[in-house]
Amino acid sequence: MSDPVRSVVGMKILHTSDWHIGRTFHGHSTLEALAEVLAALVVQVRENDVDVVVVAGDVFDSATPAAPAYTLLTDTLVALHATGARVIVTSGNHDSAARLGFQARLLRDGIHVVTDPRTIGEPITIDDADGPVRFFGIPYLEPAIVRQYWAGDSAADAADGRPLRTQAQTLAHAMGLVRAGMAEHPGRSVVIAHCFAAGVDPTVGLEREIRQGGIDMVPVSVFDSADYVALGHIHGRQALTEWVRYAGAPLHYSFGEQHKPRGSWLVDLAADGTVDAQWLELPVPRRLVTLTGSFDEILSAENVAAHVDDWVCAVYTDDLPQTEPMRRLREKYPFCALVQHEPLRMESVEERSYSERLRTAATDEERIDAFLAHVRNGAGATPREQELIREVLDDRTLAEALV
Structure with missing residues (x-):
């Protein structure tokens, strides 16, 4: 499939991922905040004359998203399409590929949703003034599920002859299909995938269901031969190489992410396949802050004045637990989401029972x-x-x- 020419020099690609539509933050809905951030992303697409928007998986936070999550996704895709950009979306480990992809054929021209592993070697082709750019979408691949699609394919066996069992083996096979597609369809190439790549710094507790380290780590070398690789799954911005990057999530979903910038990569793909990537910051609807100290210090007028409108994680260090700490904190901090007691004085406890x-x-x-x-x-x-x-x-x- 091919879309018409748009760019004059090179192609501008906006790389985003991990929207997690429908996710909650310590019991609070994030839908309104995410809608604000995605609206800002649409403005960036328009202002920067972006040719293609890539969403690298985990569009939804759940395999069974509620109706408002579908509404936000639809509204955002329509708004992105109205800018004149093409949109390519792949499924992640949080998404239900069937639910995300069921309406793919009903979407308007220029919006592509890739959820079927059997189409991995078939590029979405978008032309600019310098020729075709081939986009290869790799949806999240669960080895136990996708190996059925490659049954009888000797290339889908591990080195010891057994069926694919790990993310690394499965992604390596998928990239074999991509390279075959590249050979059949020459031109610049962009790969979109959702995985843990070696060398990443994950946020503890956020990137669920794909284990970091060992068996499920994917070597960066797996993606060799692509001009640009747009990865999803890690919630923080990371550049593993000049051409292999994570954009992270557009919204903070954990206090562990509070110091990580939110945004997306604006990638200029030149005629010769070289990449120039620029980080575009996104707004943070409500800041996250962790306040540590005695209970009285946390409730000080100075702290309250500075953080009354922030999401607050309060870590109080008093020797003894406080009475009704959350109620008292919320009287000063309406958006206090988490309270933890971590005493500074930890006397040595005898080994005796x-x-x-x-x-x-x-x-x-x-x-x-x-x-x-x-x-x-x-x-x-x-x-x-x-x-x-x-x-x-x-x-x-x-x-x-x-x-």
């Missing part, structure tokens, strides 16, 4: 202190608590004496 410490306690006061140390990670009674404990024990002793 709690029951052993109780057996060696000579007095009730020592038994109470042992209990408090047990439930407080080693922090026993404070001086004031020791006074109260002694008063209670003395009162009990006096009462027993009067009986």
